[in-house]
Amino acid sequence: MIMLSRVAERLYWMARYLERAEDTARLTQAYTHLIMDIPAGSEPGWDILVRILDGEPIFGDKAFNEQNVLNFLIADEENPGSIRHCIRAARENVRTTRDVLPEEVWEHVNELFLYSQARARKSVGRRNRHQFLEQVTTRCQMINGLLMSTLCRDHAYRFxxxxxLLERADMATRVIDVGAGALLGTERLNKAVDPLIWASLLQSLSAMGTYRRTVGPLVEANSVVEFVFRERTLPRSVRFCLDGIREELVPLKNNTDALKILERSRRSLSRFNPETAGREGLHRFIDRFQLELNTLGGTISSTWFMPPRP
Amino acid sequence: MNNSWKLYNTNKTGDFFDELITDAGRPRAAARHAVKMLQSLSSKEMAARRQAAELAIREMGISFTIYSEGKNIDRAWPFDIIPRIIPAREWEKVSRGLAQRSRALNRFIDDIYNKQKILADGLLPADIVLESGNYKPECANVSPRYGAWAHICGTDLVRDRDGRFYVLEDNLRVPSGVSYMLENREITKRVLPELFKNHSILPVDDYPSRLYSTLASLSPREQRRPCIVVLTPGIFNSAYFEHAYLAQGMGAELVEGSDLFVDEDDCLYMLTVDGPERVDVVYRRIDDDFLDPETFREDSTLGVPGIMRAWKQGNVAIANAPGSGVADDKVVYAFVPEMIRYYLGEEPSLASVKTYLCMNEPDRDYVLANLDKLVVKPANESGGYGLMVGPHASKEKRAEFAKLIEKNPRNYIAQPTLSLSTAPTYIDDTVEPRHLDLRPFILQGKETWVTPGGLTRVALVKGSLVVNSSQGGGSKDTWIVEGKRK
Structure with a gap:
């Protein structure tokens, strides 16, 4: 099976953007619920959502209120991380790779695009927000399911x-970063609301049920970190994502560099100890880890998307 | 009968041939069932069907891009739900004529780039051919397989008031529109499924596999599955949708110039995740001028440096072959009937339109004296740009063209204004006659093959004769219908 480097690149980015749209929708959804659960006065601020996604430079000096932040995450076309922008970018990538994808993929991605164009702006307020985020999540999953159940297990599927997985691993670490609380600021830390925060984060990863069954009913910081980082059976755990990446790198040609970086990340993940790290340490680890994932992305790109010409 | 059809015959002003309705106001035999069914639909029902078609078009993402005010706009494909119906017996003759024409044109191109016998025999003046911008001296002495140069030809046909088909022009460079022909059938199946019960309609959807066989037959290497690519200028090209559609339909790679390179062995390769991969056949959808910056335009970033070298060495096939445009010059058009006699020893079975060559003095005098009756066309433009429809043009416009012709007579031809046939078209809430043409596609490789029907383009503006989608035209599904089925 032949796969053009350029096509591989576009498929890879289509997947990253779809995943980013879905994960941002999940995180926003969970966070909105969380804020409603916490008594007025002790609720964390909306700024966290912007910080967690490294969006401050684009967000600028607007006030971090609910309206501004949610508009930024959902509808702002200038924000490359906004749901609307991700969906548009995913569609552009599908538009130029339609020939290697099952036809329905284009139809569904295009419908999702038309939906987000029509609804994103109107869904910033609380009234319509829930429905919009749920639709985005569901539709992204439908497209994923379609890809998983129709694509040949060849290069297209691989990229x-x-x-x-790379995007999902990155987002999982960001979700944990919310809980790490370094971003919350000490004045906002509050033992009583802590379990609420961790539970809502698990919810955003669709992992609450599994957590209860495998770890137990009590939601507690260290075991959540442990679970989201290293539970090998959880499809949204960092470990699961890295294992899956490894599986797809192995059959590719010229994979030495990428595998080396991946193994390094896998090692640092397994060595990390949440018990001794503390919240500060956790946050620093996450920062470093995200850099490693970035390096891996860069290596994938230079190895397979921009191969040297003879 | 539904109200929206009531005025159809009163609206049929002027004497045009109508594709579905006779002058007596009755449906033609081949269209009887379809017209009856459509007339039985209430206005509400008709509107619902149109809406369903629009939805299907949006969802299938059928679009074309127009360049306007410095921006590319992706527009939904304008489609009329009432099909155009042609009886199979009539089509058979047209189809034979198209195949004959394509064979003669290919013989002509092969001759021009090799022995130039037709010029030596004085059938047409050498300077017309050799001084045309479409003649590419770089292609001389190349002999592509089967003598086939224009592997994919889109020939525009119109029906005059006498009901006969005439060839308006041949598009031998990078003709487009075939994907719309295929999608139009898909849409009709979705929105008017009942119609397919009472008709035996020749299917069109094997076009991609026919195209694949044609291209595969050109491969320089004997391989079970030669490596075929569709070369597109990219997403901003107006026909990008079609390039992707055809690549997918053939299981070929859709590539851009930057995906390809010519190595020191003068073979063409593409960049893949497994390393370079040899390419056998390029179905290119970019013009000659942009194909190879080493040979043609140096500033082209769309093409592949060295691809002409690879082609001339016989290491890769290019469809259509570079230089094929030499035969779709509108001046050369006037000589096609002669070519058919010369190369094939046959009488042309499809009529051409009387063509005045402004380069000949008597013709020019006639054209200048009759600008208000004629259609004047530049010899090498396509897409309906730069032409003047005399009867519809202002005085100023006619004066402007008179000047242009005098300045550069070689560059202009003129033809009588044909009264293009009409067909019932669903406009707002009524069914009205609109003018249309037809573009069938002819494939030429080891064998010759003609699409059953083609792309019908319809001028949606009342009275307009310009059917190009870039200028407000729409399209219709085109049916070739076999004899009655009970």
Whole structure:
């Protein structure tokens, strides 16, 4: 099976953008619920959502109120991380790779695009927000399911999976970063609301049920970190994503560099100890880890998307 | 009968041939069932069907891009739900004529780039051919397989008031529109499924596999599955949708110039995740001028440096072959009937339109004296740009063209204004006659093959004769219908 480097690149980015749209929708959804659960006065601020996604430079000096932040995450076309922008970018990538994807993929991605164009702006307020975020999540999952159940297990599938998993691993670390609380600021730390925060984060990863069954009913910081980082059976755990990336890198040619970086990340993940790290340490680890994932993305790109010409 | 059809015959002003309705106001035999069914639909029902078609078009993402005010706009494909119906017996003759024409044109191109016998025999003046911008001296002495140069030809046909088909022009460079022909059938199946019960309609959807066989037959290497690519200028090209559609339909790679390179062995390769991969056949959808910056335009970033070298060495096939445009010059058009006699020893079975060559003095005098009756066309433009429809043009416009012709007579031809046939078209809430043409596609490789029907383009503006989608035209599904089925 032949796969053009350029096509591989576009499939990979399609997957990354779809995953980013879905994960941002999940995180926003969970966070909105969380804020409603916490008594007025002790609720964390909306700024966290912007910080967690490294969006401050684009967000600028606007006030971090609910309206501004949610508009930024959902509808702002200038923000490359906004749901609307991710969906548009995913569509552009599908538009130029339609020939290697099952036809329905284009139809569904295009419908999702038309939906977000029509609804994103109107869904910033609380009234319509829930429905919009749920639709985005559901539709992204439908497209994922379609890809998983129709794509041949060849290069197209491989690069799509790489894109999904790399993005998902990155987002999982960001979710944990919310809980790490370094961003919350000490004045906001409050033992009583802590379990609420961790539970809502698990919810954003669709992992609450599994957590209860495998770890137990009590939601507690260290075991959540442990679970989201290293539970090998959880499809949204960092470990699961890295294992999946490895699986797809192995059959590729010229994979030495990428595998080396991946193994390094896997090692640092397994060595990390949440018990001794403390919240500060956790946050610093996450920062470093995200850099490693970035390096891996860069290596994938220079190895397979921009191969040297003779 | 539904109200929206009531005025159809009163609206049929002027004497045009109508594709579906006779002058007596009755449906033509081949269209009887379809017209009856459509007339039985209430206005509400008709509107619902149109809406369903629009939805299908949006969802299938059928679009074309127009360049306007410095921006590319992706527009939904304008489609009329009432099909155009042609009886199979009539089509058979047209189809034979198209195949004959394509064979003669290919013989002509091959001759021009090799022995130039037709010029030596004085059938047409050498300077017309050799001084045309479409003649590419770089292609001389190349002999592509089967003598086939224009592997994919889109020939525009119109029906005059006498009901006969005439060839308006041949598009031998990078003709487009075939994907719309295929999608139009898909849409009709979705929105008017009942119609397919009472008709035996020749299917069109094997076009991609026919195209694949044609291209595969050109491969320089004997391989079970030669490596075929579709070369597109990219997403901003107006026909990008079609390039992707055809690549997918053939299981070929859709590539851009930057995906390809010519190595020191003069073979063409593409960049893949597994390393370079040899390419056998390029179905290119970019013009000659942009194909190879080493040979043609140096500033082209769309093409592939060295691809002409690879082609001339016989290491890669290019469809259509570079230089094929030499035969779709509108001046050369006037000589096609002669070519058919010369190369094939046959009488042309499809009529051409009387063509005045402004380069010949008597013709020019006639054209200048009759600008208000004629259509004047530049010899090498396509897409309906730069032409003047005399009867519809202002005085100023006619004066402007008179000047242009005098300045550069070689560059202009003129033809009588044909009264293009009409067909019932669903406009707002009524069914009205609108003018249309037809573009069938002819494939030429080891064998010759003609699409059953083609792309019908319709001028949606009342009275307009310009059917180009870039200028407000729409399209219709085109049916070739076999004899009655009970």
């Amino acid at each position: 799509i999976k790489l894109g999904h």
